Amino acid sequence: MNNNPLAGYFRxxxxxxxxxxxxxxxxxxxxxxSSTGELPVFPMTALDEITYRTPDALxxxxxxxxxxxxxxxxxIDPWEMPxxxxxxxxxxxxxxxxxxxxxxxxxxxxCGEESTYQLDLRKIVDSLRVPDYATxxxxxxxxxxxxxxxxxxxxxxxxxxFQEQQLxxxxxxxxxxxxEKIKQMSTAFKKISRxxxxxMVGNINSIDTPDASVTEKEYxxxxxxxxxxxxxxxxxxxxxxxxxxxxxxxxxxxCDNDECKYEYKQPFTMDMTTFFE
Numbered sequence: 001m002n003n004n005p006l007a008g009y010f011r012x013x014x015x016x017x018x019x020x021x022x023x024x025x026x027x028x029x030x031x032x033x034s035s036t037g038e039l040p041v042f043p044m045t046a047l048d049e050i051t052y053r054t055p056d057a058l059x060x061x062x063x064x065x066x067x068x069x070x071x072x073x074x075x076i077d078p079w080e081m082p083x084x085x086x087x088x089x090x091x092x093x094x095x096x097x098x099x100x101x102x103x104x105x106x107x108x109x110x111c112g113e114e115s116t117y118q119l120d121l122r123k124i125v126d127s128l129r130v131p132d133y134a135t136x137x138x139x140x141x142x143x144x145x146x147x148x149x150x151x152x153x154x155x156x157x158x159x160x161x162f163q164e165q166q167l168x169x170x171x172x173x174x175x176x177x178x179x180e181k182i183k184q185m186s187t188a189f190k191k192i193s194r195x196x197x198x199x200m201v202g203n204i205n206s207i208d209t210p211d212a213s214v215t216e217k218e219y220x221x222x223x224x225x226x227x228x229x230x231x232x233x234x235x236x237x238x239x240x241x242x243x244x245x246x247x248x249x250x251x252x253x254x255c256d257n258d259e260c261k262y263e264y265k266q267p268f269t270m271d272m273t274t275f276f277e
Contacts, residue, residue, distance in 0.1 A: 013040035014096035017072075019085045020130045025148055030077035039074040044097040044276065052276050061155035064272050067093065079155075082148035084130055084246050090270045091121045097276070108255040110262040117253050119268070124248060131245040136208075137238045139231055146242055147205040157199045197224055203239045 002010075016038040023033040033039075048070050052063045068078040071093045075081060081089065094102065104117040136145045149157070173181065198221070206215045207223065214220060224232060250265035 011042050011045065014043050015041050015092060017041050017088065017092040017125075020088050020128055021082050021085050021148070025082040025133075027077075027080050030075070030080040032074045032076060034074070039072055041092045041096040042071045042073075044071055044093065049276070052272060061151070064090075065151070067276070071096065079150065079152040081151045083151065083154050083243075084128075084148050086151060086154070087246065087248060087270055088125055088128055090272075090275060091125050094276060095121050095125075104251070104266070104268070106251075106253055106266055108257065108260060108262055109264055111255060111257050111260040113255050113257040113260060115256040117251065117266075119251065124268075127249060129245050131242040133205075133242070137235070139234055141210055143208040144235060144238070145205040145208070146203055146239065149199065149202045149243075153199065153202040157195060197221060200224055200236060200239060203242070204235075 018037055019039065022037065023031055044067065048067050051066050054063060065078045068075055068081070068089060072089060075089070100120055100122045102119045102121055104119050105114070106117045107114045131148070133146050133148065136143045138144075176184075201217050201221050201224065204220050206213055207220060208214070214223075224235070248268055248270075250267050253264055253266055255262045255264070
């Protein structure tokens with residue numbers, strides 16, 4: 001019990017939300033699910049705003065983890081949150097903190113008119129879809145059961161993007177000696193390949209053969225490293241297809257220019273560095 005006489009003025013839940021995952025895929029102890037399936041969402045504090053503006057915390061992913069712990073305390077360990085819940089969680093925290101409308105800067109690709117589009121985040125939340133992780137994929141006599149990536153794995157996967165950016169810089173560097181360029185490119189390719197394999201392992205719950213059901217991550221990694229390229233590609237494509245289900249659809253925008261009124265699509269992503277501003 002809080003004895004602070006000001007406790008009555010502390011923030012209260014602004015809204016309640018349901019998780020797209022319905023609480024599935026959370027390890028024991030990482031989520032405190034209510035009997036109704038709804039989780040209270042508190043508005044951000046001033047400290048939360050400082051947290052998500054800290055560069056180091058943004059880069060290593062801890063900024064979002066700290067904000068989620070503060071605003072949705074029922075998610076005890078956000079690192080273990082399945083990726084399918086990320087967009088809904090971020091959108092609901094923003095709704096609880098700033099309201100359901102969000103201004104998006106946009107530019108018509110036809111006439112060049114610049115304008116501000118008012119996005120209703122409730123529609124984004126309602127449009128979110130959940131992949132079918134209950135149905136396995138069969139490849140010959142092996143059956144692969146999939147699972148969503150945790151936020152921790154997704155954050156680690158960002159290293160792939162970083163390595164790809166570094167690789168592009170190396171390729172574009174005209175002043176770098178050719179032997180040094182080849183050396184750095186080789187190192188980057190190896191890191192990208194390793195991160196890609198680790199991410200695929202994170203997306204696989206188990207692999208069943210006629211003789212065994214394999215759940216050990218080291219065995220699955222060994223399998224992906226040594227199976228033939230066609231089987232590897234089929235499994236990878238299945239994982240990519242499952243992930244794509246959670247992608248937010250592009251916004252449909254009509255140009256504000258009365259002489260244009262061109263309808264176009266604009267991609268929308270929830271970038272932690274700007275989303276909570």
